[in-house]
Amino acid sequence: MVNSLINEPKNFNLFLDLLKQLIRVPSVTGAEHSFLVYIKRELEELGIKTQHYDGLLVALGNNPKNGILSAHIDRHGVICTGPNEFQFAAFLAKNRSDLKGNSVSEQTFQLISQRYINQQVHAYEPYSGSYLGMGTIKNAFLKEEINNLIFEIEGLSHLQPATPIAFSDKLKQNDNLISAQLDNVLSAAIIIYLYQNGFQGTAFFTAQEEAGKSWRFVHEWFKKQNLCTNELLVLDTSPYESREEANKQLVVLRNKDVNARFKSPILKQLKSFCKKNKLSFSCKDKFIEEKNKIRIEQGLKPLSLGSTELGRIVMESKGKIQGTTLQIPTTGYHTVDETASIESVKAILFILSSLYITTN
Numbered sequence: 001m002v003n004s005l006i007n008e009p010k011n012f013n014l015f016l017d018l019l020k021q022l023i024r025v026p027s028v029t030g031a032e033h034s035f036l037v038y039i040k041r042e043l044e045e046l047g048i049k050t051q052h053y054d055g056l057l058v059a060l061g062n063n064p065k066n067g068i069l070s071a072h073i074d075r076h077g078v079i080c081t082g083p084n085e086f087q088f089a090a091f092l093a094k095n096r097s098d099l100k101g102n103s104v105s106e107q108t109f110q111l112i113s114q115r116y117i118n119q120q121v122h123a124y125e126p127y128s129g130s131y132l133g134m135g136t137i138k139n140a141f142l143k144e145e146i147n148n149l150i151f152e153i154e155g156l157s158h159l160q161p162a163t164p165i166a167f168s169d170k171l172k173q174n175d176n177l178i179s180a181q182l183d184n185v186l187s188a189a190i191i192i193y194l195y196q197n198g199f200q201g202t203a204f205f206t207a208q209e210e211a212g213k214s215w216r217f218v219h220e221w222f223k224k225q226n227l228c229t230n231e232l233l234v235l236d237t238s239p240y241e242s243r244e245e246a247n248k249q250l251v252v253l254r255n256k257d258v259n260a261r262f263k264s265p266i267l268k269q270l271k272s273f274c275k276k277n278k279l280s281f282s283c284k285d286k287f288i289e290e291k292n293k294i295r296i297e298q299g300l301k302p303l304s305l306g307s308t309e310l311g312r313i314v315m316e317s318k319g320k321i322q323g324t325t326l327q328i329p330t331t332g333y334h335t336v337d338e339t340a341s342i343e344s345v346k347a348i349l350f351i352l353s354s355l356y357i358t359t360n
Helices: 012-023 033-045 093-098 104-108 185-196 214-225 265-276 284-297 309-316 342-356
Strands: 049-053 056-060 068-072 077-082 085-088 120-124 131-143 148-154 164-167 172-174 177-180 202-206 229-239 251-253 281-283 321-331 338-341
Touching (some): 012 033, 068 185, 177 342, 202 214, 229 265, 338 342
Parallel strands (some): 068 229
Antiparallel strands (some): 056 202, 120 131, 251 321, 321 338
């Protein structure tokens, strides 16, 4: 990894404390309301104005045009769908309308079902977030008839249909690595931390990204406000198969996804900033394209470039809303052991603070 010129974020331990708090608040795809309310309170305590819509929380600082950030806040979990019946929340039949089969989530969820066995889970009331009981996943398997994962859970047979069940989780730190279900509570923590340290721009916290729907909420907000932008910066994690792959870069950018090419001055600005400050970076689309050359030579099916929230927004807005992505490389995607390097997190905080927070 290239040596970097990262300035140590002030109060980084406070950032970790914030992340620990957020991880403990459940936010299963389709049942994010209580988590959005939690974020709303955190921001309003800082004096930041908020607008709460169905599936979207908008934060507006005193200078809303100085940075437009977005992060989805839903995490994978389970939904009770009938008598002692539990399904993977993001891929319920009712949630599939926006899924096209080309996202990384859809291409990997079948492969990771066994990782959830013996995982402790807890149910909660979807509106208030009230605790409804603890259970343990005893089995998980693909039910081809409904094209979804079915979970056998011990201890939650009393639940009513539509009750969300979150993976019990807490932040773990091992040397220079942190682990939890980081996608995408990590980005939510980053945005709140920025507001705590002087950020006064705009931020979107979106629901149902794992079900392919989050783009709708942001796109609709811009249409209602009769606004356009080419500076929307979407924060997320980016999965890699090994730490060796993940450690080749501190941050991950994108020129495009399967839906659209990203044409934004922010993309050029991020590349220039990383080069100037010796922050190692890569572009995920180029990484996948290089990997696909090898896969095609081996007679394997090429990987999808991935479907992102931003790509759908750009495509559906016909380019009226443009931007780019800024991601943290991780391993252990979509589990409670998703892992990121602390150096990568600090690099993201350094980049965003340098771009959007004025220091006197």
